[in-house]
Amino acid sequence: MRAVEPQERYVGRAVVGPGRRAFLSIAAAIAKGFLRDRAAVFFSIVFPLMFLVLFGGVFTGGERAEIEMVRVGEITVLDELSSGAREAFDQTFEVREGEGREAAVAEVRSGDADVAVEMVGDTLVAHYTQTDQAAAAMTAGTLRAFVDGANVAASGEPPRYDFVPRRVEDESLQPIQFVTPGLLGWAVAMSAAFGAAATLQGWRQSKLLRRLQLSPAPTAAVVAARVAVTVGVALVQMAIFVGLGVAAFGLQLAGSWWASVPLLVVGTLSFMALGLLSGAVAKTAEGAVNIANFLVLPMAFLSGSFFPLDAAPPWLRVVSQALPLRHLNDGMLDVMVRGEPASAVLVPMAVLVGFAAVMSAAAVRLFRWEGD
């Protein structure tokens, strides 16, 4: 005897296509909406690139600019430098003749020159300001070294101790090496958070969320479409950043740089969750973006996206460990430029997943269907 199947209920028309089609069409709609939104494209791609060009191009000039020196009168100690010392001196200082002591000092004071030097008897006197502390220290140290060298030479004795400087840093500490991963982390965090915040809030306001809820499109397809577009934008950001860094600014990627791709994807999800939370809390789309901005921008500073945290006070470095962007930046730096193995991204990824879970849970709790 055949088992009798329960009769299928008549639904009036062919079973609606699978979620795949809904996913593709919603993703296409979101992607078009993004590409046509000039402000969104500017802030997620052009704006961070401007920082890359600024930090990478302008500051990467690499060598410090020469120190401008104004000479007043005869400076015997400098005129009698040995040829080796002369070469070092010329690399450090750009020298010109001053028109008397008062005028030279005034030049230094007004910032037109870095240092004015004169001989008072056998003493070399340097007039400088502390405005640029690095230049001041360099000037004082270098001039002292030249005078010491001259003293040794004058004594006729061979020098007892010698000094050879060797740089420990390799190429990886060039500014471009540092700023590319950090700025990329910031750019991805910003566009992921803004995209999620504006979508959730905008769609709630326009009732598009309700409208989609009333279509047979599975909720998972709607969410997946938004995630896919954001991850796609993040990967495009990465391609542009890394491409421009390598092509124009001499960025050198370490062997395991590919491990930054999964890290970047997880970071994107994490900041989407932050954006969802902003969108759930805010009353308007503009408000949601503002909240996201308010959270992401300071976080970028505190997480070392713009400046290394090495010089930051210890407490700040501890606090920054609580920020997801810090972990994203560290992981990206490790595999992209520091030459750490791919496994270095595992801990940051775990931290970011945890952060995403907490943010999403909070967003779900705080979300209200009714925007007004």
Place this chain on the structure above:
Amino acid sequence: MVAIEVSGLSMTYGDLRAVDDVSFTVAEGEFFGILGPNGAGKTTILETVEGLRRPDAGTLCVLGEEPWPRNARLLPRIGVQLQTSAHFERLTAREQIRTFAALYGVDHRRADDWLERVGLAEKAATRTEKLSGGQAQRLAIACALVHDPDIVFLDEPTAALDPQARRNLWDLLRGLNESGRTVVLTTHYMDEAEALCDRVAIMDHGRVLELDTPAALVRGLDAPVRIEVLAGLVDGDDLRAVPGVDDVADSDGQVVLTTRRPAVALSWLAERDALEGLQVRGATLEDVFLHLTGREYRA
């Protein structure tokens, strides 16, 4: 066949009883109107019937299905136009309706057909933000119909439209249930309900006050007819003597008489060749509302 059955529906927001023990049925193929001022509970009823909200009390049955929780068997069979135009940002009209069509597994060709049917063919390449209010509403309605649903829900489709755009939309709406489709519409315009609906539920403060055909509702009023004649053609005192005339008043160059026996008054006027500029007004839904609530309709 019953398309929608609502019984004992109540919805409460905090202290506000938005919907209070509402019951009605809508037959298949019927054009059903829910009429009432803002805040009467129309949208809440609609959203509950669509399955967007869980009813606090009462039972709902739509095409033999329970709409709550989200019912995947029911969703392809209903089409919804929400109060605001729920569109994807920065898409053209054509992209918009094709996106919605794809959600229902409907191909592009049928989506484009619908654009044509609502008169937006030449606006296909225009971004939705650039459409006029009436065009955006027509697009929203086309998006609600693109999968050829059995029931269409329209929430105040003509709100915020100018009179000309409203009339244009009425023509479109009249055609909606030609093919036996059930249409449920909320409105706060009396004339709209009168012009479009087979039956109307008049609501106020979350309750259904009256439910019937517009004609029966007006008839049930037993309201007098108002006849306006140009002043100067007839003498007011003569008019007052006409049998069945209850009242005569002057207003703005017009003599307005009220009567429950218009035939007598009209033939009296005809005999005196005083039909120039004549206007006869029966009661409207507006009068029904006034009668039911004891106050002017607040739109």
